[in-house]
Amino acid sequence: MKPLIPSDLTPRLVYLKRVLPFIDKPIIKVFTGQRRVGKSYLLFQIMQYLLQQDKKAAILYINKEDLMFASIKTAQNLNDYIVLHKSKSKKTYVFIDEIQEITEFENALRSLLLDETLDIYCTGINANLLSKDLAGKLSGRCIETVVYSLSYKEFLKFHELENTNDALESYLKYGGLPYLKNLKLTDQIVFEYLKNIYNTIVYRDIVNRYALRNGPFLEQLILFLASNIGSIFSAKKISDFLKSQQVKMAPNQVQLYISYLVNAFIIQPASRYDIVGKRLFEIGEKYYFENLGIRNCIWGYRPEDKGKIMENAVFNHLLFKNNVVKVGVLHEAEIDFIAENEGEKHYYQVALSIHETQTIEREFGNLKKIKDNYPKTVITYDVFKGNTMDGIQCLDLKSFLTT
Secondary structure, eight states, X not given: OOOOOOTTOOOOHHHHHHXXXXXXXXXXXXXXXXXXXXXXXXXXXXXXHHHHHOTXXXXXXXXXXXXGGTTOOBHHHHHHHHHHHSOSSSOEEEEEESGGGSBTHHHHHHHHTTOTTEEEEEEESOTHIIIIIITTXXXXXXXXXXXXXXXXXXXXXXXXXXXXXXXXXXXXHHOOOGGGGGSOOOHXXXXXXXXXXXXXXXXIIIIITTTOSOHHHHHHXXXXXXXXXXXXXXHXXXXXXXXXXXXXXXXXXXXXXXXXXXXXXXXXXXXXXXXXXXXXXXXXXXXXXXXXXXXXXXXXXXXXXXXXXXXXXXXXXXHHTTOEEEEEEETTEEEEEEEEETTEEEEEXXXXXXXXXXXXXXXXXXXXXXXXXXXXXXXXXXXXXXXXXXTBEEEEHHHHHTO
């Protein structure tokens, strides 16, 4: 079925650029990410691009949230539908939205990939979609792109805002779900919308998907993580704390529930990396929320959390820029983030302000201990215009988020 492309389509060019090299290649293009981050609109954006190249391009769109496609329940159903509706004379571009709703969909994709007249794109809301369901059966023949909430620059574009302190505050409070551009940015309206998205993710994508019996514990765990952004945790440490709050759950169950939250893109993990020993630690990670608006709607937007929220925003932006992000460990010192992209590294420290001498010595001092020549930056909320400290740059959050 040929789709009706929405008239209010706001392009997210960073994702289009990433997928362009793979168009017309015999590789399945998979887009994963949290609910409502705009995966469907990304498919429409690709369709729009194809139609700009060829007005008569053959496009077949299957949306599993549409009752029109309710009969497509199994891999065989999917295969039969595409074979029946594909173009008989030219390449057909196949777009499948919410493919995880189709039983054993990976078997259909493996078969369809044999057809050189098909170019396949699909979306899913589970992080295991590629690593578990697809990679084993389509090794080397699929590529995943994680779609994140809007970056700060995209947020400004979607909401037609100037880059002001008020705009930054709105971004940190409400997050970057694309649909917010249709709502008035007030706490009552936005948080009601975000709470509904949150409930859908928790109960449909986690509790129902994994048949969990302890939904209340899952919500307690999310609240605990929301209140402790950027803290180093192990499953045992979380289990011990919750036990002190009269909530009992074994460490292995805590770890399992955390993996469900990661798979549903509620939270994102950051592993710790030994800079000297050049190895990952096996235990102890930090967790950050994929969408700060969802975090704030369930925990609150509190002045005392501003440093944590800022750190989360930096982490999210580094991921959006296609970095692999780790937490650095240098003997007794900690480096907030090591961002790596195409073999190049960049070290970051995040501080709400650097007015205190002790803060300056800690943030800059930790970076000065690193004995390599990769760039190093301290990010603060306040604007600073001056020299570097021994070559270490100081950059304000607003400038960082617009790079």
